[in-house]
Amino acid sequence: MAKRIDVSGLTAFYGTHRAIDDISMTVEPRSVTAFIGPSGCGKSTFLRTLNRMHEVTPGGRVEGKVLLDDENLYGANVDPVAVRRTVGMVFQRPNPFPTMSIFDNVAAGLKLNGKYRKNELANVVEKSLKGANLWNEVKDRLNKPGSGLSGGQQQRLCIARAIAVEPDVLLMDEPCSALDPISTLAIEDLIGELKERFTIVIVTHNMQQAARVSDRTAFFNLSAVGQPGKLIEIDETERIFANPSVQATEDYISGRFG
């Protein structure tokens, strides 16, 4: 079930270093929101605060609020493990579990939740692999290791793994940056299909990709190296690329920055 994300006054630290500063935004359900900006502007850090993965890094710390349909992910009694079960994530480099078969990779999240029956499991795995447009390529070798697939297939396997648990939100951290153009296209098509069911947030360095897949785009920037990253603006993707309201956004998008 797709949910709305409401961020207010979010600041993230690495030790004493302030990585992102005072970010507020709303992400609509059943839409794709793209984060763009130069390297080091904190867009990946911000993404990782949305499923409490930021605090896994030693010294990682967060102030502020992230509401998922009115429930604060950083509330005092919230278990980060429970948050990560409802906010799925796909990483920059495909990272299927190398010791598991394709089937077990997709089933991994379900087995963690503990509530499944054997035939039910097979159904969910098939549905998720179909959802990730991978089923036809792997249906004859579900028992082979996931690490034997190509990079693009591995990334779609990771997407299948993430959607198998039916998360409310799907976070993608530069999911195509390690892939060739054909695999990238396959993933972009997939994102278009997945947004009917999930709230999707994607970090990308590729501005054409942001323009192709997203409904809304957020531009992050930092004033200087070592300074915290800030949200410059967030708007409809068409407006960001055609007629942004901040000069810095236009400079970045047209290549005049630095």
Next chain:
Amino acid sequence: MDTTTAPPTDAPPPPPVFDKGAPKAKKQLGDRIFLGLSRGSGITLLVIMAAIAAFLTYRAMLAISKDETNFLTTFEWNPQGEPVSFGIAVLAFGTVVSSIIAMVIAVPIAIGIALFISHFAPRRLAAPIAYLVDLLAAVPSIIYGLWGAVFLVPYLDGLNKWLDEYFAWTYIFDKTNEGVARNLFTVGILLAIMILPIITNVIREVFLQSPKMIEEAALALGATRWEVIRMAVIPFGRSGIISASMLGLGRALGETMAVAVVLSPSFLLSFHILDAGGGTFAQNIAAKFNEANGFGRDALIASGLVLFIITLLVNGAARAIIARRKEYSGANA
């Protein structure tokens, strides 16, 4: 204007730069010395192994051919007696059983310590603990033996009685003879302590190398800390755990002094591991070598050959297990 094309001339082509005309270019001196040294080292290793194997086999054959009983099934060790009678049954049994006890105790503890150091302990604590484990490896084995005989044996007496009283139904903990805890169980515990450092260190190294990417994948799926370890760390380190265990097992099989000091040697072969007595290959050799005549020594060497073969088999088995799991090892991640 075209400036790249040279005007045509009648000058002869320049001499070749790489082809000096010699039929085979001479190798640099440094290369030749290094090649000779490394090749020599490799050959030395093979020669040493061959020499040991040949020596063991030759002397063992001298002894076994004169043995008037079955070498493999005879309990007693009396090569200088009349008739000549000696066999490895007790020694093989004692060696294998004490090593298995050591493995059963040491491997789970080693995995626990390695996990604690690599994934749970705060950094300030991890380094000192790792150092302590190294320190355990630095204690000479005769010290372990003395500690075992003077401290462990009397203290384990009570445990032995308790195990005998409440767990005799398990058969292995049923104590059927009198005597203090100079038995295979005590030897196993002592060996476990002695092989703990090497197993822990190898496993710790493997766990430290488990890829962050895969651990994050598990975390992002909503895995708890323990589930991350179960899904991403232990499967990745499985072949490392097996190699580490086999390294430890090799040590346990060959350990001499500690066993010789603790065990009260006898020709006893009993599956009741609390029964006092028994023997191991290395302990038997250490205890009897000085008093043995030439033939007695040959007989002891024959037992050494069996130990050598057992160790080889253990190593081979470990390699086979690791090779079988290669596809899933994570090496291709």
